[in-house]
Amino acid sequence: xxxxxxxxxxxxxxxxxxxxxxxxxxxxxxxxxxxxxxxxxxxxxxxxxxxxxxxxxxxxxxxxxxxxxxxxxxxxxxxxxxxxxxxxxxxxxxxxxxxxxxxxxxxxxxxxxxxxxxxxxxxxxxxxxxxxxxxxxxxxxxxxxxxxxxxxxxxxxxxxxxxxxxxxxxxxxxxxxxxxxxxxxxxxxxxxxxxxxxxxxxxxxxxxxxxxxxxxxxxxxxxxxxxxxxxxxxxxxxxxxxxxxxxxxxxxxxxxxxxxxx
Ligand SMILES: N[C@@H](CCC[C@H](N)C(=O)O)C(=O)O
Numbered sequence: 281x282x283x284x285x286x287x288x289x290x291x292x293x294x295x296x297x298x299x300x301x302x303x304x305x306x307x308x309x310x311x312x313x314x315x316x317x318x319x320x321x322x323x324x325x326x327x328x329x330x331x332x333x334x335x336x337x338x339x340x341x342x343x344x345x346x347x348x349x350x351x352x353x354x355x356x357x358x359x360x361x362x363x364x365x366x367x368x369x370x371x372x373x374x375x376x377x378x379x380x381x382x383x384x385x386x387x388x389x390x391x392x393x394x395x396x397x398x399x400x401x402x403x404x405x406x407x408x409x410x411x412x413x414x415x416x417x418x419x420x421x422x423x424x425x426x427x428x429x430x431x432x433x434x435x436x437x438x439x440x441x442x443x444x445x446x447x448x449x450x451x452x453x454x455x456x457x458x459x460x461x462x463x464x465x466x467x468x469x470x471x472x473x474x475x476x477x478x479x480x481x482x483x484x485x486x487x488x489x490x491x492x493x494x495x496x497x498x499x500x501x502x503x504x505x506x507x508x509x510x511x512x513x514x515x516x517x518x519x520x521x522x523x524x525x526x527x528x529x530x531x532x533x534x535x536x537x538x539x540x541x542x
Pocket of ligand 1: 451471
């Protein structure tokens with residue numbers, strides 16, 4: 281059977297998009313998702329996303345990591361899915377959708393900049409050398425001295441598989457402060473098991489963590505990632521972060537057809 285796919289990227293975090301409103305896609309076929317995401321034997325991507333119908337909202341998001349497993353929220357994927365839904369004619373300039381972590385609202389402007397509302401955060405676990413929080417996905421956030429030369433894959437894997445996070449593991453973000461409200465971030469992603477060029481829930485976690493530990497007092501924060509630039513803004517009251525928005529480009533790359541055996 282031939283599968284039509286669309287490839288998107290958000291600051292270099294790339295995704296295979298599939299319009300599954302007719303529910304044709306074999307959702308439990310882990311091997312198939314893994315193969316479609318494979319950069320040598322498939323299309324190549326950090327994750328795969330299904331656009332599905334929703335009874336109440338504009339659409340539903342189903343997200344898989346490149347290892348083929350369905351996972352927790354993907355911020356860049358959510359932003360790319362909004363752009364894809366626009367391309368498919370499902371939405372115009374704003375969207376309401378459901379993802380694994382609940383309801384999301386988003387807007388998309390004429391330049392393809394997507395502002396995606398992320399879940400509220402009211403628990404930030406601050407430790408001496410790191411901060412842990414969940415922004416839809418679990419994130420370890422750690423400030424490092426030499427971000428440029430850090431071996432993110434091996435240092436990230438050590439933390440991801442450490443006793444700290446048990447079987448579920450965590451994504452791991454390494455951070456360097458550039459200015460009061462500007463941070464550089466490199467992320468090791470669980471489920472990709474490598475560094476990716478950007479992680480949306482990751483930079484959201486970094487922005488909130490840096491505010492919570494007093495590295496910045498701004499509520500609009502710039503995040504420089506390997507694949508580009510993102511912005512996170514939020515309201516904060518007594519340690520509770522609300523109206524959290526992840527803002528940045530979501531870009532269509534190409535579309536195609538691929539032969540699959542189910
Ligand atoms: N790339 C994502 C995060 C995707 C989920 C993550 N790999 C996990 O399994 O926790 C993002 O942009 O947020």
